Amino acid sequence: MPDKEKKKLDLNRREMPKQLPEVRRQNFNEDALGYPEETAIQEALRCLQCRNPKCVAMCPVEIDIPGFIKCIAENDFFGGIRVLKNKNLLPAVCGRVCPQEEQCEKGCILSKKGAPVAIGRLERFLADWEAAQGEPEVPPIPKPTGKKVAVVGGGPAGLTVAGDLIKLGHQITIFEALHEMGGVLIYGIPEFRLPKAIVKREVEYLKKLGVEIITDFVVGKTRTVDSLLQEYDAIFVGSGAGLPWFMEVPGENLNGVYSANEYLTRMNLMKGFLFPQYDTPIKNHQHVAVIGGGNVAMDCARTALRLGAEEVHIIYRRSRQEMPARLEEIENAEEEGVIFDYLTLPVRYIGDENGWVQEIECLKMELGEPDASGRRRPVPIEGSNYIIPMDAVVCAIGNSPNPLIPETTPGLEVGKWGNIKVDEETGKTSKDRVWAGGDVVSGAATVILAMGAGRIAARSIHEYLVG
Numbered sequence: 001m002p003d004k005e006k007k008k009l010d011l012n013r014r015e016m017p018k019q020l021p022e023v024r025r026q027n028f029n030e031d032a033l034g035y036p037e038e039t040a041i042q043e044a045l046r047c048l049q050c051r052n053p054k055c056v057a058m059c060p061v062e063i064d065i066p067g068f069i070k071c072i073a074e075n076d077f078f079g080g081i082r083v084l085k086n087k088n089l090l091p092a093v094c095g096r097v098c099p100q101e102e103q104c105e106k107g108c109i110l111s112k113k114g115a116p117v118a119i120g121r122l123e124r125f126l127a128d129w130e131a132a133q134g135e136p137e138v139p140p141i142p143k144p145t146g147k148k149v150a151v152v153g154g155g156p157a158g159l160t161v162a163g164d165l166i167k168l169g170h171q172i173t174i175f176e177a178l179h180e181m182g183g184v185l186i187y188g189i190p191e192f193r194l195p196k197a198i199v200k201r202e203v204e205y206l207k208k209l210g211v212e213i214i215t216d217f218v219v220g221k222t223r224t225v226d227s228l229l230q231e232y233d234a235i236f237v238g239s240g241a242g243l244p245w246f247m248e249v250p251g252e253n254l255n256g257v258y259s260a261n262e263y264l265t266r267m268n269l270m271k272g273f274l275f276p277q278y279d280t281p282i283k284n285h286q287h288v289a290v291i292g293g294g295n296v297a298m299d300c301a302r303t304a305l306r307l308g309a310e311e312v313h314i315i316y317r318r319s320r321q322e323m324p325a326r327l328e329e330i331e332n333a334e335e336e337g338v339i340f341d342y343l344t345l346p347v348r349y350i351g352d353e354n355g356w357v358q359e360i361e362c363l364k365m366e367l368g369e370p371d372a373s374g375r376r377r378p379v380p381i382e383g384s385n386y387i388i389p390m391d392a393v394v395c396a397i398g399n400s401p402n403p404l405i406p407e408t409t410p411g412l413e414v415g416k417w418g419n420i421k422v423d424e425e426t427g428k429t430s431k432d433r434v435w436a437g438g439d440v441v442s443g444a445a446t447v448i449l450a451m452g453a454g455r456i457a458a459r460s461i462h463e464y465l466v467g
């Protein structure tokens with residue numbers, strides 16, 4: 001194994017080819033095209049194979065990062081996918097949507113030189129390479145333990161729990177409220193960032209492992225948690241954060257004002273992105289304002305462009321520096337022509353005589369002292385109000401956990417934001433035989449954090465089941 005002191009540093013981080021901005025803003029195909037084989041090997045050769053790899057320490061699901069990178073560098077892609085899948089059941093998803101720059105790549109020793117190994121791109125490369133080979137390899141499953149676990153919610157946390165526990169011999173059933181599995185991966189993230197076929201492929205893999213999947217089943221309505229507890233030895237709740245926040249300003253009930261959740265669900269789940277083969281239920285808006293500065297706001301703005309909007313604005317109350325979205329997503333939106341109105345706050349939506357939004361009244365802001373989040377607080381500039389014409393507004397300022405399960409499950413303790421309270425070390429809730437994790441506990445966060453929470457809960461459920 002090369003020693004990092006002896007190996008010559010290669011600071012040339014390989015770029016991943018992408019569709020050109022003027023082309024991609026007119027289609028819903030995936031914008032980033034993935035590494036070709038030769039580029040992946042060159043990038044993998046940059047890894048120093050550190051003895052104490054900080055990249056692994058920063059990975060919420062503890063992937064053996066130098067291990068799979070070494071396999072790529074040695075042209076052993078089968079070996080690489082085995083190492084990767086040992087800890088991560090959703091590599092094609094994580095390779096695309098995880099904020100690696102804040103996690104593994106931030107820990108990479110080469111990040112100190114400004115050029116961390118492109119761990120996410122290499123992860124994606126391996127997952128896509130495996131998909132191109134046809135049927136994935138299925139690991140041997142141990143003898144059944146006879147224990148049954150119900151997983152509520154088919155998003156990243158639930159999929160991780162299901163994958164981890166089935167590999168330990170337990171019988172797993174996932175109950176998903178929608179007609180498609182994947183949770184936020186399906187309804188929340190657009191096709192151009194995470195193709196639906198990739199999520200379906202990862203779900204198919206779980207089915208091959210033996211996980212039973214029941215869709216169109218709303219736990220809390222179809223059956224309660226207590227009712228399921230009569231049949232299952234343990235329950236994991238990973239029902240996500242699907243309750244959108246609004247700003248509570250006048251005019252939010254006008255037609256043409258959407259929550260990001262509604263806007264993206266209409267597109268992603270109701271196949272608006274396949275228009276004209278499918279009729280999109282979204283009106284063809286020409287001037288769209290998206291409120292917020294996170295990845296969801298970028299997704300909504302870029303979706304609006306692809307639907308044919310002439311002008312799309314992101315309205316954000318702080319500056320570019322404080323934006324919570326990934327830099328890569330901000331740059332993608334900028335390249336595609338999204339207009340950013342920084343230090344701007346909408347204070348009122350104004351409608352026409354038919355109740356459709358027509359204009360937004362905004363207020364200019366300036367940055368004051370840092371607030372509790374450490375970011376500088378936006379302060380309104382008195383008298384700076386102005387009006388901009390817009391025929392659609394998408395509010396992308398965040399979500400809370402869905403209240404259905406807490407409301408229908410006696411004995412389940414919740415926090416002030418409606419989040420289910422758990423023991424951080426185990427994912428155990430206040431209710432006997434019930435665990436929880438992902439956005440329903442943390443509020444809307446990242447895919448990999450939800451997966452990390454699922455892994456912690458799966459470990460604890462297994463310990464309980466084997467007693």
Ligand code: SF4
Pocket residue numbers: 046047048049050053054055056065066069107108109110117119
């Ligand atoms: S990815 Fe970076 S931190 Fe991890 S082993 Fe390679 S060089 Fe070291």
